[in-house]
Amino acid sequence: MTQLPASAPAEGSPPPESAGHPESVAALLAGYVHAAGVRHVFGYPGESVIDFMEAARHRGIEMVSAVREGTAAFMAEAAAMAAGLPGVCLSTLGPGSTAVLNGVASATLDRVPVLAVSGQIESSREQFFTHQVVDHDRMFAPVAKLALRLDPASADTVIRKALRTAVAERPGAVHLTVTADAWPIPAGPSPAGGPVSLPPLAPAAASVDVYGDGDPLRGLRAARRPVILAGIAALRCAAGPELVRLAELAGIPVVVSPMAKGTFPEDHPYFAGVLDMAGHRVVWDLLAGADLILAAGFDPVELISPWEVATPVLHLDTTPNTDQVYPSAHELVGHVAAILGWVAAQWSGEPRWAEAEVAAHRARLRAAWLAGRAEGRLNPCDVVTIARDAAPPGTIVTTDVGSHKIMAGQVWQAAGPRSVLIPNGLSAMGFGVPAAIAAKLVRPDQPVIALVGDGGFAMAATEMRIASGLGLPVTVVVFADGSLNRIELRQQLMGYPPTATRMDGMDLVTLAEAMDCDGVRADSPAGLEKALAGFGARTRPLIVEARIDPAQYEAQF
Numbered sequence: 001m002t003q004l005p006a007s008a009p010a011e012g013s014p015p016p017e018s019a020g021h022p023e024s025v026a027a028l029l030a031g032y033v034h035a036a037g038v039r040h041v042f043g044y045p046g047e048s049v050i051d052f053m054e055a056a057r058h059r060g061i062e063m064v065s066a067v068r069e070g071t072a073a074f075m076a077e078a079a080a081m082a083a084g085l086p087g088v089c090l091s092t093l094g095p096g097s098t099a100v101l102n103g104v105a106s107a108t109l110d111r112v113p114v115l116a117v118s119g120q121i122e123s124s125r126e127q128f129f130t131h132q133v134v135d136h137d138r139m140f141a142p143v144a145k146l147a148l149r150l151d152p153a154s155a156d157t158v159i160r161k162a163l164r165t166a167v168a169e170r171p172g173a174v175h176l177t178v179t180a181d182a183w184p185i186p187a188g189p190s191p192a193g194g195p196v197s198l199p200p201l202a203p204a205a206a207s208v209d210v211y212g213d214g215d216p217l218r219g220l221r222a223a224r225r226p227v228i229l230a231g232i233a234a235l236r237c238a239a240g241p242e243l244v245r246l247a248e249l250a251g252i253p254v255v256v257s258p259m260a261k262g263t264f265p266e267d268h269p270y271f272a273g274v275l276d277m278a279g280h281r282v283v284w285d286l287l288a289g290a291d292l293i294l295a296a297g298f299d300p301v302e303l304i305s306p307w308e309v310a311t312p313v314l315h316l317d318t319t320p321n322t323d324q325v326y327p328s329a330h331e332l333v334g335h336v337a338a339i340l341g342w343v344a345a346q347w348s349g350e351p352r353w354a355e356a357e358v359a360a361h362r363a364r365l366r367a368a369w370l371a372g373r374a375e376g377r378l379n380p381c382d383v384v385t386i387a388r389d390a391a392p393p394g395t396i397v398t399t400d401v402g403s404h405k406i407m408a409g410q411v412w413q414a415a416g417p418r419s420v421l422i423p424n425g426l427s428a429m430g431f432g433v434p435a436a437i438a439a440k441l442v443r444p445d446q447p448v449i450a451l452v453g454d455g456g457f458a459m460a461a462t463e464m465r466i467a468s469g470l471g472l473p474v475t476v477v478v479f480a481d482g483s484l485n486r487i488e489l490r491q492q493l494m495g496y497p498p499t500a501t502r503m504d505g506m507d508l509v510t511l512a513e514a515m516d517c518d519g520v521r522a523d524s525p526a527g528l529e530k531a532l533a534g535f536g537a538r539t540r541p542l543i544v545e546a547r548i549d550p551a552q553y554e555a556q557f
């Protein structure tokens with residue numbers, strides 16, 4: 001049982017007068033969150049955060065209670081990914097804050113701005129009491145950009161600092177600890193003139209810093225086989241039009257990272273595939289055979305394979321090349337769209353690649369991801385193509401982590417920016433289902449489908465009760481192979497038996513019904529087509545148990 005101070009509100013008691021008052025810490029935080037455009041806080045209740053939940057409600061922000069804090073944090077991350085705004089999650093002290101850790105790390109490594117707020121025991125006991133008390137600053141330090149305590153006297157500055165830090169390049173999670181007694185206390189005066197003085201969260205004008213001696217574009221002008229590698233900073237800078245312009249003007253194929261899918265149109269003649277997903281060798285061969293890689297907002301956090309190509313790299317990003325995963329003699333640092341626009345304006349050469357050459361590369365890539373496909377079976381790549389064919393324009397897809405993600409990341413043709421939500425920084429299982437729910441909440445007009453493994457689905461399956469409770473018609477396709485396939489394949493490669501990687505199947509149709517969702521089982525391409533027909537127009541959540549034959553994966557990875 002949570003220990004509470006005599007002054008803290010007990011569960012079930014009426015909200016304190018000050019919970020909705022504009023000057024309380026709770027109201028101030030709710031005011032800032034609202035001003036930042038956020039309309040959903042994802043979390044799990046606890047006594048130490050009741051005041052904030054009430055202040056959020058008062059401010060017109062919906063408190064979405066997930067089944068547990070870890071998935072609430074994934075929801076906050078996915079909401080931020082889909083909306084391009086900060087995400088907010090909420091947990092109580094102790095077991096609430098420890099449960100949120102994975103999601104905080106996920107947001108930070110996926111470079112997604114998330115404000116993670118946790119309650120804490122009241123300040124008079126915080127320094128010595130032990131029941132349910134963990135040191136948040138130390139716990140969150142390695143996985144958040146910043147971990148701060150929200151005290152009444154400095155609340156305004158600390159909230160501004162938290163929001164500004166979360167969205168600043170590279171974005172990530174910021175954790176705020178609020179002691180249970182601090183919420184109703186009037187916040188100190190705002191040095192910014194308050195009551196809510198939201199700092200700018202996006203650049204209004206762009207500039208370019210150049211690092212390295214001599215002309216930074218000499219290498220690009222001299223290159224005959226350059227390739228663009230576009231990553232998540234290009235997505236954050238909405239650099240799609242500039243990427244298209246440069247690709248067309250200079251005739252340069254564009255490879256994208258998984259989390260940047262949709263930044264560059266995937267039906268474009270210069271689209272050259274997704275890095276480190278199915279058929280990855282074909283993409284790496286393209287990069288190895290290039291004479292220059294123009295890394296446009298590419299973040300090495302997305303690398304699954306080691307960087308082994310010797311091709312020179314021109315680093316073009318919002319941040320200097322501090323990772324040094326690849327060396328680059330020149331760096332163009334600033335707003336990725338602006339830099340690409342500048343590079344295109346400088347271009348005067350002939351197109352370097354013919355469209356037909358890029359088409360031939362795509363054909364090789366397609367052959368690679370089709371490898372191992374068995375006619376007459378429900379192959380993993382069939383599930384992705386059938387789901388994609390059934391998806392209306394504007395569909396948002398989420399994935400989980402495992403072999404199915406590696407397949408979907410390549411095979412799903414992205415509709416546009418922020419339409420593909422793939423966790424590829426921390427790569428934590430259990431993301432796909434909560435992410436789909438959050439995406440549907442913040443993008444209610446867009447159909448949402450989740451492509452998840454049976455292992456990852458089992459981690460977050462009960463969140464589907466939240467989807468049905470909120471009347472959210474998300475569709476979840478479970479790649480049911482009775483296996484933690486990605487790990488089992490590794491065991492197989494090492495010559496070991498499948499220890500702890502086989503799972504007994506679950507009757508997902510019955511499970512769906514128990515959660516007031518529709519459930520369908522499909523074990524053939526035709527069955528899956530039927531199950532997914534018209535999913536974009538559904539009014540109830542749907543869980544599809546896609547009984548796949550995982551044999552194709554063996555030919556893939």
Ligand SMILES: Cc1ncc(C[n+]2csc(CCOP(=O)(O)OP(=O)(O)O)c2C)c(N)n1
Pocket residue numbers: 400401402403404405427428429430452453454455456457479481483484485486487
């Ligand atoms: C939280 C978490 N635990 C463990 C892993 C390691 N891991 C990566 S893929 C994978 C297997 C996933 O199995 P499943 O969800 O069934 O997907 P499949 O590979 O079968 O498509 C595991 C265990 C992880 N990425 N995240």
Ligand SMILES: [Mg+2]
Pocket residue numbers: 402453454455479480481482483484485
């Ligand atoms: Mg599986």
